[in-house]
Amino acid sequence: MCSDFLQQLLARRDTWRGRDPDAAMRSGRATGFQALDGLLEQGGWPDSGLVELLCTLPCPPLMHLLLPLLAGGDGARVIANPPARPSAPALARAGVDLRQLLVLQSRERAPLLRACLEAVASDSVGVMVLWAPGGALPAGTLRRFHLGAQQGRCLLILVRPRRAASQPSPAPLRLDLSCSAPGQLTVAVHKQPGGRPGAHCQVTVLPEHLRRAPPACATLPALTRRPLVDHLPSPLPPPPGPLPLSELRP
Amino acid sequence: MSALWVALRFPLLPLEAEAGPSTAPRALVRRHRIELANGAALAAGVSPGLRLATARALCEHLEIQEASASARENALARQARHLLALTPQVCPAPPDTLLLEVGGCLKLFGGFRNLLARIDQYRLHCPLTSRLGLGHTPLAACHLSELPALDTRPETARFQAWLAELPLAGLDLEPALRERLQAPGFRTLGELFPLPRPALGKRFGAAFLDWLQRLLGEKADPRRPIAPPRPFRAHREFDQPIENLTLLETPMAALLADLEDSLRRHQEEVAAIRWHLMLNNRQRDTLIVRRARPGHDAATWLDLSRRRLEHHTLGAGVLGLALDSSRCRPRNPALAELFPDPGARPPLERLVEKLAMEPALNLYQPSDGGEHLPEQDERALPFLGRPATARLAEPSPGRVNDRPLWLLDPPRRLDDHNNVPHWRGRPLTLFPQSERFSQPWHGAAPRRYRVAHHPDGLCCWVFQDDQHGWWLQGFF
Incomplete structure (x- = not known):
């Protein structure tokens, strides 16, 4: 009797299972970052549903984390309400098919959320990245997004400010992102099916030459002086070669 | 009512099809020989049959054109479509003539004189040199091009009398047949009219007899008129002004069902439709609904129209609703998949055309614009109404510099x-x-x-x- 009731309860969509024995068997979509794959219980992003990324907005390096996701898989990709304009050449270089990419913007909140919900549930879209518009997002809206995304086989990545972390959310996966250094993202688990909060990892998203800090003298006015006075001898010439990393780090 | 045919012949059609009439000498050349020359070229001594080198020697500034059959046919078809404003019976008679049956629309234009005035007006604005012929049969209209000024519609007997005066030497017949006709001493067409028809057929051939009988109207001469372009138009009127836009959905659905019916019958589809709302204050609101790809199904059109209507505010009650469509295109069944993949996702266009109906949304596809400044480097491609061959960015290996995301x-x-x-x-x-x-x-x-x-x-x-x-x- 008890087993039947348990099965019935587990079959419900809104039942939260702390440790799902099947979770390890399910393989998610690879994130493209080994450390992050190791952090996630499913070995990658879930196939569909709502994922929340909590960070201090705008968090530009966050997009690098999602580029492998946008580049692979089937269906269209939608970038909704981005804080700035995603650069087409950079996306194309990362392997994103621009013919399948749609950018959606709106100054008004209600039409934006309605359009996103429709897109997510339409089954045409494989991945959507949505920057949450200003104002609170009620749990009912988030639940509709989650169910719509599951129904439309879409992975909806919702980027929210960090203060939303204290609010309950129906998203099964919530990650906290922070930029510790340029090109470095610290990803911490806030909520995960089958996992415990608090686990974190470091992800490197930029190439080495962009992450390496410039020599300390670069902040001096000499280097940034306008070209009208370029012919004056600069008091500190730039160093001849790259310095070892240990000397550059403050 | 007996038929009355108007023949519009464009004698310089191959010369004027592409560039219109010209006062400069111009000639059409085929295999290095002059085939056709305009008035200025003829005045300079360039006549058909001359070698090109001789023609150039005669006329220094002679413009030369190569004969193009497709340009000629297109120009003739374009004029035929213009003339549909006069009569629905416009029959092309290649290579350079259009035949119009106007007997049925004399009353519409207010009599014979007014109709001739309309035709003269058309010829004044027509970019081609034209010659007008009139007759009771199509062939008679082709041959009777030099008529006196007419005030009333001529009787059939008068047409036959004019035909009788035509000299056999000037008719467009085969040279051998013309010789055979002239051998017994016949000089005009009229001399053949009283002769017994079977004897004429036996002596000059069945084809000639057939031609003569069709010319005189003794035998039917059916012609196939061109089909007019068929944009869909329909409208409904209401007894009471409708204030609530949701009540419009039922008549909209009925009109769209008619549209679908018509498109299905002709195996066609349309890319845009237009709704006209006739308001109670004598204003008219027009709503245009577009799709990313042409379609014919009423359900999608209704859904898109409903979305478009949601963002519309009425100034007054609606008294009438009209629907017209853009140009119909032939449906291409090759685009439809016979056995679609069960797991395949529907195309993005279907979602986009729904979202495009929301005016508060801004949708675009990022694309490399090839501009120099970074902020101008990107073009936002609008989704609807975009040319099919939009240039999309390729990952360019040449630009290896660091560019931000x-x-x-x-x-x-x-x-x-x-x-x-x-x-x-x-x-x-x-x-x-x-x-x-x-x-x-x-x-x-x-x-x-x-x-x-x-x-x-x-x-x-x-x-x-x-x-x-x-x-x-x-x-x-």
């Missing part, structure tokens, strides 16, 4: 303290390497781009120009 458009001005750029009140650490973007032809100052680190852990792309200092262009 996010672009600020327009660039944001940075604070400048002691020549060090500051953002959010904190100084940026600049990389020593700089990249120069200069474009003096735009009148803009040259820019020197650098990568910079911000203490918040951001990697920024900034530039400095001579006039205004530091700007933030994007983020990596």
Whole structure:
């Protein structure tokens, strides 16, 4: 009797299972970052549903984390309400098919959320990245997004400010992102099916030459002086070669 | 009512099909021989049959054209469509004649004289040289092109009398047949009329007898008129003005069902439809509904129309509703898949055409614009009404420089303290390497781009120009 009731309860969509024995068997979509794959219980992003990324907005390096996701898989990709304009050449270089990419913007909140919900549930879209518009997002809206995304086989990545972390959310996966250094993202688990909060990892998203800090003298006015006075001898010439990393780090 | 045929012959059609009439000497050439020459060229002595070199020697500024059958046919078809305004019976008679049956529309234009005035008006604005012929049969209209000024519609007997006066030597017949006709001493067509028909057929051939009987109207001469283009138009009127837009859905669905029916019957589809709402205050609102790909199904059109209607506010009650469609295109069944993949996702266009009906949304597809300045480098491709061959960005291996993933458009001005750029009140650490973007032809100052680190852990792309200092262009 008890087993039947348990099965019935587990079959419900809104039942939260702390440790799902099947979770390890399910393989998610690879994130493209080994450390992050190791952090996630499913070995990658879930196939569909709502994922929340909590960070201090705008968090530009966050997009690098999602580029492998946008580049692979089937269906269209939608970038909704981005804080700035995603650069087409950079996306194309990362392997994103621009013919399948749609950018959606709106100054008004209600039409934006309605359009996103429709897109997510339409089954045409494989991945959507949505920057949450200003104002609170009620749990009912988030639940509709989650169910719509599951129904439309879409992975909806919702980027929210960090203060939303204290609010309950129906998203099964919530990650906290922070930029510790340029090109470095610290990803911490806030909520995960089958996992415990608090686990974190470091992800490197930029190439080495962009992450390496410039020599300390670069902040001096000499280097940034306008070209009208370029012919004056600069008091500190730039160093001849790259310095070892240990000397550059403050 | 007996038939009355008008023949419009365009004698210089091959010459004028592409560039219109010209007062300069111009000639049509086929295999290095002159085939056709206009008035100025004829006056200079260039006659059909001359060698091209001789013609050039005779006329120094002779314009030469190659004969193009397709241009000629297109020009004739275009004129035929224009003439549909006069009568529905417009029959092309290649190579250069259009035949119009106007007996049935004399009353519409207010009599014979008014109709001739309309035709003269058309000929005045027509870009081709034309000759007018009139007759009681199509062939008679082709041959009777030099008629006296007419005030009333001529009787059939008068047409026959004019035909009787035509000399056999001037008729467009085969030379051998013309010789055989002239051998017994016949000089005009009229001399053949009283002769017994079977004997004529036996002596000059069945084809000639057939031609003569069709010319005189003794035998039917059926012609096939061109089909007019068929844009869909339908409308409904209401007894009471409708204030509530949701009540319009039922008549809309009925009109769209008619549209679908018509499109299905002709195996066609349309890319856009137009709704006209006739308001109670004598105004008319027009709503255009487009689709990413042409379609014919009423359900999708109704859904899109409903979405379009949601954002419309009425100035007054609706008294009438009309629907018309854009040009119908033949449906291409090759595009439909016979056995679609069960797991396949529906195309993005279907979602986009729904979202495009929401005016508050801005949808675009990023694409590499090939411009020099980074903020102009990208073109936002609108989805609907875009040409099919839109150029899409290819990952270009040549541009190996670091380019940021996010672009600020327009660039944001940075604070400048002691020549060090500051953002959010904190100084940026600049990389020593700089990249120069200069474009003096735009009148803009040259820019020197650098990568910079911000203490918040951001990697920024900034530039400095001579006039205004530091700007933030994007983020990596």
